[in-house]
Amino acid sequence: MKHLYAIVLCLSLGIGSQGQDRASRVPQVFLLDSATLVAEKQHYIADHNNTLASTVRAAADRAMKEGPFSVMDKPAAPPSGDKHDYVSMGTYWWPNPKTPNGLPYIRRDGERNPEIEKIPDHQNMGRVGRDSRILALAFYLTGEEAYGARSALLLRTWFLDPATRMNPNLNFGQGIPGITTGRGTGIIDSQVLTDVVDAAGLLAGSKNWSPADEKGIKKWFADYLSWLQESPIGQDEAKAANNHGTFYDVQVADFALFTGKTELAHEVIQQAKEKRLARQVMPDGSQPLEAARTRGLSYSLFNLEGLMELALLGEHVGVDLWGFQTKDGRTIRKTLDYVLPFASGDKKWEGQQITEFKSQEIVPLLLLANTKLKNPDYGTAAQRIGLAERDPYSLLLQERSQK
Numbered sequence: 001m002k003h004l005y006a007i008v009l010c011l012s013l014g015i016g017s018q019g020q021d022r023a024s025r026v027p028q029v030f031l032l033d034s035a036t037l038v039a040e041k042q043h044y045i046a047d048h049n050n051t052l053a054s055t056v057r058a059a060a061d062r063a064m065k066e067g068p069f070s071v072m073d074k075p076a077a078p079p080s081g082d083k084h085d086y087v088s089m090g091t092y093w094w095p096n097p098k099t100p101n102g103l104p105y106i107r108r109d110g111e112r113n114p115e116i117e118k119i120p121d122h123q124n125m126g127r128v129g130r131d132s133r134i135l136a137l138a139f140y141l142t143g144e145e146a147y148g149a150r151s152a153l154l155l156r157t158w159f160l161d162p163a164t165r166m167n168p169n170l171n172f173g174q175g176i177p178g179i180t181t182g183r184g185t186g187i188i189d190s191q192v193l194t195d196v197v198d199a200a201g202l203l204a205g206s207k208n209w210s211p212a213d214e215k216g217i218k219k220w221f222a223d224y225l226s227w228l229q230e231s232p233i234g235q236d237e238a239k240a241a242n243n244h245g246t247f248y249d250v251q252v253a254d255f256a257l258f259t260g261k262t263e264l265a266h267e268v269i270q271q272a273k274e275k276r277l278a279r280q281v282m283p284d285g286s287q288p289l290e291a292a293r294t295r296g297l298s299y300s301l302f303n304l305e306g307l308m309e310l311a312l313l314g315e316h317v318g319v320d321l322w323g324f325q326t327k328d329g330r331t332i333r334k335t336l337d338y339v340l341p342f343a344s345g346d347k348k349w350e351g352q353q354i355t356e357f358k359s360q361e362i363v364p365l366l367l368l369a370n371t372k373l374k375n376p377d378y379g380t381a382a383q384r385i386g387l388a389e390r391d392p393y394s395l396l397l398q399e400r401s402q403k
Helices: 001-011 018-024 034-046 051-063 116-120 121-142 145-158 184-203 209-231 230-240 243-258 262-280 296-314 332-344 360-374 376-385 392-400
Strands: 087-089 171-177
Touching: 001 121, 018 051, 034 051, 034 121, 034 392, 051 392, 087 116, 087 121, 087 332, 121 145, 121 184, 145 209, 171 184, 184 209, 184 230, 184 243, 209 230, 209 243, 230 243, 243 262, 243 296, 262 296, 296 332, 296 360, 332 360, 332 376, 360 376
Parallel strands: 087 171
Antiparallel strands: none
16 A cells, blocks of 8 residues: 555656656765665655754745845955955954054954955855755755756856856955955855755756866866865865865865765875874864864864764775774864853853853764664654754755655
8 A cells, every 4th residue: 555655646746757866866965865866856855844854944945035045246456356266254353443444453362353244155155055055955855946047047147147156266255455455264154065065066967067067167176176276275275274174175085075086085085084183183082173173162063063074974995994093092073072062051160161062062963973873862862952953964865864
């Protein structure tokens, strides 16, 4: 009876024999889990009103009303004179009260200067990543082309259309008035583009995402990857010892996988064992470079997220970062164990945390660790803290952790 019911549902969705191929298609994603996505697509066929599908639809319906976004939307061109170049301002830099014109700006760590919102590129690129991925996920799960069309529009506008596309560089990322027009630190802005990579993988098979689109966006990412590796700004960020170095590696590995440079991805993640984890994490699991910040708990969690993303990417090239351990016991597991009681509120963070910290921020990492580190205590801790409201990606992780 269940088999017959599934066939009827497939027919009612227009799935048929050709559609069954679409229903079972394994998407090329690198930070989302393809097996979970396939299972959830089949689950949607059986029950359109399941919690995940409803949450994804709600988020995608909101995204349908936003954008498209373009680097051309900013009010002025960067020093290059080309508005196609991305521009942002250093987040924690403020006018100097000791000078008449406020220059050079001074750093107030952890305090966001609202001036950064005057240049919309950073916020808009984040929206492109967030919205294109949730729309592509909605298309993949439901097969509804309206979602795929909107996701494709966002991607074509930001990356492909000659009139609106972003040039594949971050030469003017996180500039500081009176000091520099761009710096390696700005490359942290583009870590949102890993969402775009997974969005493109989810869109494969959509009639609104053509082979030319696929080829074009891979060319864009190949060019950006070359800039990351070869430009002085990119090479400077590669040397960063803290979360900036971690997320530089995440981007290089992710974009390398997307563009078929598997050996490069393998090399970056293999080196991350010693270059990132062994140098950033202490034997007790603490992260001194992150803990020293004025938002020490937030940054400790943020860098751990980056290490976990490297571990996920490592699965695609046969590098086990989940199980890696230095001679003195530094591991991803120990890093999570160290930060968990502070993030959950069971222990008081002794360092600085000048902004509000919400315990739900650690939930996705706990759900991931529940599966990858095979410890149900993490799942129990996640349930105790609770999911953030309407978070489809935490729901996906929850589904995977329960399998």
